[in-house]
Amino acid sequence: MKIRIGILGYGNLGRGIECAVRQNDDMELAAVFTRREPSSVKILTEGVNVYSVNDVEKHKDEIDVMILCGGSATDLPKQTPEFVKYFNVIDSFDTHANIPKHFDSVDAAAKASGNVGIISVGWDPGMFSLNRLYANAILSDGKDYTFWGKGVSQGHSDAIRRIDGVKDARQYTVPVEESLAAVRNGENPDLTTRQKHTRECYVVVEDGADKDRIANEIKTMPNYFADYDTTVYFISEEELKANHSGIPHGGSVIRTGKTGWNGENTHVIEYSLKLDSNPEFTSSVLIAYARAAYRMKKEGQSGCKTVFDVAPAYLCRQSGEELRKHLL
Amino acid sequence: MKIRIGILGYGNLGRGIECAVRQNDDMELAAVFTRREPSSVKILTEGVNVYSVNDVEKHKDEIDVMILCGGSATDLPKQTPEFVKYFNVIDSFDTHANIPKHFDSVDAAAKASGNVGIISVGWDPGMFSLNRLYANAILSDGKDYTFWGKGVSQGHSDAIRRIDGVKDARQYTVPVEESLAAVRNGENPDLTTRQKHTRECYVVVEDGADKDRIANEIKTMPNYFADYDTTVYFISEEELKANHSGIPHGGSVIRTGKTGWNGENTHVIEYSLKLDSNPEFTSSVLIAYARAAYRMKKEGQSGCKTVFDVAPAYLCRQSGEELRKHLL
Numbered sequence A, B: 001m002k003i004r005i006g007i008l009g010y011g012n013l014g015r016g017i018e019c020a021v022r023q024n025d026d027m028e029l030a031a032v033f034t035r036r037e038p039s040s041v042k043i044l045t046e047g048v049n050v051y052s053v054n055d056v057e058k059h060k061d062e063i064d065v066m067i068l069c070g071g072s073a074t075d076l077p078k079q080t081p082e083f084v085k086y087f088n089v090i091d092s093f094d095t096h097a098n099i100p101k102h103f104d105s106v107d108a109a110a111k112a113s114g115n116v117g118i119i120s121v122g123w124d125p126g127m128f129s130l131n132r133l134y135a136n137a138i139l140s141d142g143k144d145y146t147f148w149g150k151g152v153s154q155g156h157s158d159a160i161r162r163i164d165g166v167k168d169a170r171q172y173t174v175p176v177e178e179s180l181a182a183v184r185n186g187e188n189p190d191l192t193t194r195q196k197h198t199r200e201c202y203v204v205v206e207d208g209a210d211k212d213r214i215a216n217e218i219k220t221m222p223n224y225f226a227d228y229d230t231t232v233y234f235i236s237e238e239e240l241k242a243n244h245s246g247i248p249h250g251g252s253v254i255r256t257g258k259t260g261w262n263g264e265n266t267h268v269i270e271y272s273l274k275l276d277s278n279p280e281f282t283s284s285v286l287i288a289y290a291r292a293a294y295r296m297k298k299e300g301q302s303g304c305k306t307v308f309d310v311a312p313a314y315l316c317r318q319s320g321e322e323l324r325k326h327l328l
Helices: A012-023 A053-062 A075-083 A096-113 A127-138 A154-161 A177-184 A211-219 A237-243 A278-298 A320-326 B012-023 B053-062 B075-083 B096-113 B127-138 B154-161 B177-184 B211-219 B237-243 B278-298 B320-326
Strands: A003-008 A027-034 A049-052 A065-068 A088-091 A116-118 A142-148 A166-175 A197-205 A229-234 A249-259 A265-275 A303-305 B003-008 B027-034 B049-052 B065-068 B088-090 B116-118 B142-148 B166-175 B197-205 B229-234 B249-259 B265-275 B303-305
Touching: A003 A012, A003 A053, A003 A278, A012 A027, A012 A278, A012 B249, A027 A053, A027 A278, A049 A053, A065 A075, A065 A278, A075 A088, A075 A096, A088 A278, A096 A116, A096 A303, A096 B320, A116 A278, A127 A142, A127 A249, A127 A265, A127 B127, A127 B278, A142 A166, A142 A177, A154 A166, A154 A197, A166 A177, A166 A237, A177 A249, A177 A265, A197 A211, A197 A237, A211 A229, A249 B012, A249 B278, A265 A278, A265 B278, A278 B127, A278 B249, A278 B265, A320 B096, B003 B012, B003 B053, B003 B278, B012 B027, B012 B278, B027 B053, B027 B278, B049 B053, B065 B075, B065 B278, B075 B096, B088 B278, B096 B116, B096 B303, B116 B278, B127 B142, B127 B249, B127 B265, B142 B166, B142 B177, B154 B166, B154 B197, B166 B177, B166 B237, B177 B249, B177 B265, B197 B211, B197 B237, B211 B229, B265 B278
Parallel strands: A003 A027, A003 A065, A027 A049, A065 A088, A088 A116, A116 A303, A197 A229, B003 B027, B003 B065, B027 B049, B065 B088, B088 B116, B116 B303, B197 B229
Antiparallel strands: A142 A249, A166 A197, A249 A265, A265 B265, B142 B249, B166 B197, B249 B265
16 A cells, blocks of 8 residues: 655645655655646646645545645745644745744644644755754764755845846855865864855846846845855846756755864764755655655654654665665 | 763773763763773773673663673674663664674563663764665665775774784775765766775884785785775884874765656765764764663663664754754
8 A cells, every 4th residue: 555645736846746756656646736726737647636725625535645835935834734634744844943833833733633744844954954963963062064055046046036127047056165175174164154155146137137237236135145255147048048947956064073081083074965956856855754754643643743853764665674684 | 860871891982982971961971881800990080980890780770871882793792682681772783784683682682671772873884874764765766875984994904913924004994086976976886896995004014024925915815805906005113103093984875866757857965974083983973872762761662773763853962842943
C-alpha cells in the first residue's frame, strides 16, 4: 500500500512535489487541489484528478499526507492549521520570525484532530536549521555562519520588478568568496552584511526607461539592497530568458568551534548545497518529511513538529535494520 | 541538577570526553573508571575520583550516562552489553560490518535493564552516517561519495610500526583533489580506490635499517596500501614529534542526485569536517548523545539506539521553543 500524497497549490513547488512523488515508489499522487478553476490546471501525472480547494474535505479519506504549497505571507498561516484538521500536512513556512506563532496554531489544531503537521520543511528553514542544530550540539564553544547562494532570490527579483520602468528582473545572491574562505579556514571573522554577500541584478527595462535612475533605485533600496554591494546589469528580454530562466540556489552552513582543556583545537563543520532547482530540491525534502508524518501518525503521534522533532530514520523507506547495515 | 557523566577508559577519547564535559555546564564528570591501577591514572578534573573498572557496579547510582571509551575490536563488543545493565551508555563502535550484531546484543541487554544504549556515535560512523541518511532520503535518485582526510589513520600508522626496522610512523589519508572536484561539480564519476585517496607515510627507522625494503614493504602491503598511490618519507624522530604529533582528521560526505520530471536538474549535498583533533571532536559528539540518552531514559524509553533513532532536539539543552526561535 503506497502513501497517498495530495498537493494543495500547483505552482513551481507543487510541480516539484509531483516530480518527487514519481521518484519514490512507496508513494503515489492521489490528487491536486487548486484555488483556480480545476479544469484550467494541467498536471504532468496521467489519471490523477485536479479538484477545487473548496472540495478538500470530501477527499479526506483518499489522502494520507497533504503537502501545502502556498506562500508564507498569507496562505500558510491560515491553511496549515485549517487543513491539519483533515489531513497530516507538511508545509514550508519560511518567515523565521513568525515560526513560534505558526507552530502554536498548528499544534493546537493538530492535537485536536489527532493528525501530524510538520512545518518549516525545506532547506532554510529545514536542512540548514538541522545542520545548525547538530553543529551547535557538538561544538558548544563556537560560532555560526550561514552563506546563501549563488542563487536566485525570488523576493529580491520581485522588489526590482516593482520599480517603474522595469519589465523583468532576476536577482542573484552571491557569497563573498574571501569571507567564505576565512570562515572555512577557522579564522572566526566578524562579518558585516556587506562582507557576507553581494547582489547581482539582471534587469530588462521598458523602451526609453532611465537606466541610471533604475540602477540608483535598486542600489539604495532599504533592507533589500542598500546594505550590500550591488551590481546592476541591463540585458535584453531574450538574454534573460536564455541565461537566467533557471531557479538555482544553495549555500553553506558553517560552524567553527574549539575543544580541548584550554580550547587548543579548532574544528570546522560545513554543510553545503548546490541546487539546480530550488523548488525541486525543496520538494524532495518535503516528500521525505511526508513519509515521516505518515509513519508518526501511524504510531499514534499527533501535533505540530519541525525537522528538530523527527528522528532521521522516519525519513527513509528502509527498515532500521537495513539502514544500520547500509548507511551507518 | 546536572547530568552526571562517567568515563570508562582513560586514553585519548576519555580525555576528550573530560574536556567536552567541561564545555557543557548542564553536565558534570562524576567518575572515571580504568582497567589500570586507579592511583596510576592522573586526570585533569580536580576532585573527581578514578576507580577500578571492577568496582563499576558499586557506583551504579552516581552516574546518569557512562561513556565507553574502549576499542571496537575486543573491548566494546563485551563492554557495551555488559555495562548497559547498570547505566545508560554511549559507545563509538566503528567496525561497520559488525554493527548489526553489536546492535542486537546491546538491544537485548538494554531492554532487559530498562536503560538506553546509543552505539556507533562519533563522526564516521555517526555524523557522516546521518548525512548519508538525510541525503539519501532527499535525493532518491543519486550517488554517494565519502572522502576521508586529510587526516591521521591510526590503523595504518600501526601497520607501518609493525614492520621490522621501523621505530615510529604516522600515516595520512589524503583525498584526491581532482576526484573531489569532479564529484562536487556533479559529474558523478565512478572512482576506484586509487582514484579516491592517496596515502602519505612519515616513517622513523632504526639506525642502519634498509629503507628500500621498508618502503617496499609498506607500498605492497595488502588491504592497507597496495591499492593506493603511497608515498613514503623517512624523517627523524625529532621531526615526527615536531610536525606530526597532532591527530587531525576530517572528510566529506557528498551525494549528488537528479530531480525533475525527466531528471533534468542536478543537486549536490555536501557535509564536510576539518578537525584539529579526531578524538576531541568524537568526544564532543558522544557528549551530545549522552544528553539525548539521559532524556530518552527519563521519558521511559529503553533499548539500543543509533544516531538514526534520535530526534535532533534531544541533543540540545535548549527547550523546543528556544530551538524553534533561534535555530530553525
